[in-house]
Amino acid sequence: MTRAERAAHVDRRLAELYPETPVPLDHRDAYTLLVAVLLSAQCTDLRVNQVTPALFELASRPEDMMRVPVEQIREIIRPCGLSPRKSKAISDLSRILVEQHAGEVPADFAALEALPGVGHKTASVVMAQAFGVPAFPVDTHIHRLAQRWKLTGGKNVDQTERDLKKLFPRGRWNELHLQIIFYGREHCTARGCDGTVCTLCREMFPRRRKGVVVTKS
Known part of the structure; x- marks a missing residue:
């Protein structure tokens, strides 16, 4: 061949x-998908799906997540690994979404990749699975x-x-x-x-x- x-x-x-x-990561919308994909770095989808219910019960919108202490986020996501870096990224990107994007996840590669902790692969997953953009x-x-x-x-x-x-x-x-x-x-x-x-x-x-x-x- x-x-x-x-x-x-x-x-x-x-x-x-x-x-x-079906999308392997449990999520409710573009924001919770973005957070779940960020958590999946060097972690299995199964483990992420075990962790995110508690995280999203605490805060499932960027407006709420930005007010949660980073230490509290870190404690919940600890099983996913790299929790110091990931918890800070989740907190920071939530604040940026509120301050620069009216609390919405942008359907734009450049804007997504400018967010803390979001690389090209994460942005591609969000664009494909949340917005249906070919990636x-x-x-x-x-x-x-x-x-x-x-x-x-x-x-x-x-x-x-x-x-x-x-x-x-x-x-x-x-x-x-x-x-x-x-x-x-x-x-x-x-x-x-x-x-x-x-x-x-x-x-x-x-x-x-x-x-x-x-x-x-």
Whole structure:
């Protein structure tokens, strides 16, 4: 298969396997999604979903969160890791949303990435899942699978994102990035598949005998 043929195969098979693409992070609106995605850095979605109910019961709007002491936020989100940095970011971005954006999460990449603790991946998730804007957030699962499936030669997530955007139709980006994550978690895992085990790897590379060494982002 050529790279384009592999991309078409992945697109078709993942649409069959995951016709529904629920957002893995529990949230109520764009603001609670933004906070949840920020918390998910170096943390599992499961753990984030265990922590956010208590946090959002305390404050689920930026107007309320900005008044909560940072130490109180930190104590609640401690299980997510990096709590000193994340709690300050949540407090600071909440204040900025109130002071500069009328308490609303902006549907704009540049404005989102200007918020404390919000990088390109976080902004992409919010744009895709809260506002329906085509984006292709690349996490470790997507980066790993894109290399195993030879959809990218990139050594970092930025290059992988650019390559995937060229390969897949813009209208499929939002669903497809979730479908790849689901597949990477369930089948083509970091330890359970080395590029020779899971169904898609075997379908696209039937003659592959040696495992693929993935370059970390």
